[in-house]
Amino acid sequence: MELYQLEYFVAVAQEGSFTRAARRCLVTQPTLSQQIQKLERELGQPLFQRLGRRVELTEAGRVLYEKAQHILQLAQQAQHEVEEVSGQGMGRVIVGAIPTMAPYLLPELVQRFQQEYPQAELAIEEDLTDHLLTRCAQGELDLAIMALPVKHDQLNMEPLWSEPLLLAVPKDHPLATKSKVTVRDLAKEPFILLDEMHCLGEQIVEFCNRQAYTPLVCCRSAQLLTVQQMVALGHGVSLVPQMAAQAQDDPRVVYRRLSGSSPRRTLVVLWHKHRFLSGAAKAWLEMLRAEAKRRGRNSKKGEAEKPRK
Secondary structure: OOOOHHHHHHHHHHOOOOHHHHHOOOOOHHHHHHHHHEEEEEHHHHHEEEEEEEEEEOHHHHHHHHHHHHHHHHHHHHHHHHHHHOOOOEEEEEEEEEEOOOOHHHHHHHHHHHHOOOEEEEEEOOOOHHHHHHHHHEEEEEEEEEEEOOOOOOEEEEEEEEEEEEEEOOOOOOOOHOOOHHHHHHHOOOOEEOOOOOOHHHHHHHHHHHHHOOOOOEEEOOOOOHHHHHOOOHHHHHHEEEHHHHHHHOOOEEOOOOOOOEEEEEEEEEEEEOOOHHHHHHHHHHHHHHHHHHHHHHHHHHHHHHOOO
């Protein structure tokens, strides 16, 4: 049973004529008649009584007529709602983000998104990388924002922008005023890192290992803000994403960019390869791309404005 067959059937029932129904449906009368006959064979019941030029519904036809109208109305409503959801900034979007990025980036983006797309329904889910990947692959999230390295065969991945990891030291620490700070200068420093369940903590350890240096980890925390507070109190040093450093207004902490091989992280957005993206999801994705371009321009401008030594 096809929708167009039900449309033909309803048209004949309402017009009381195969000829007028064919004109209404913009098909030839033989085509319409063949489809009605096919529908009757499939149901095993005649749907019309042919009384010369006039046709009337049989008992089976009256039962089907009521149901067919409801089915066609639902189909039209579904099409209308899908078209609405597909419209720019329409529908619902669920965005996942890692904890080392979410509090520094999302509040401003959420505010901007809600101002530009007040009819959209937005939900934010903050979670660890592995959980976000699983939920995105299972269709629970429309989009997920995290840091490389990540890989998943079922997901599209689009790089957004990269940012440096800055050395965080107490303001009275000798490294706070040293002209150049390298990884080697951290060899004997107690390090404060995120828990191993956070990808950032492991990325920092891997970076140090690539420089033939193993950080002396004295403390691990589940929160990046706690790491920053521990540094402020003089318990050790750490490497912190630039966005987290810029968000903290604490005179007790000094942030330095390492000379030579400087650690960075790259943020990416992922979504399922076969998941339908609502208009709201598409709008959020475009806003992320615009933010990436803006940050890229600012980064190049900052590099150009650096004083030459």
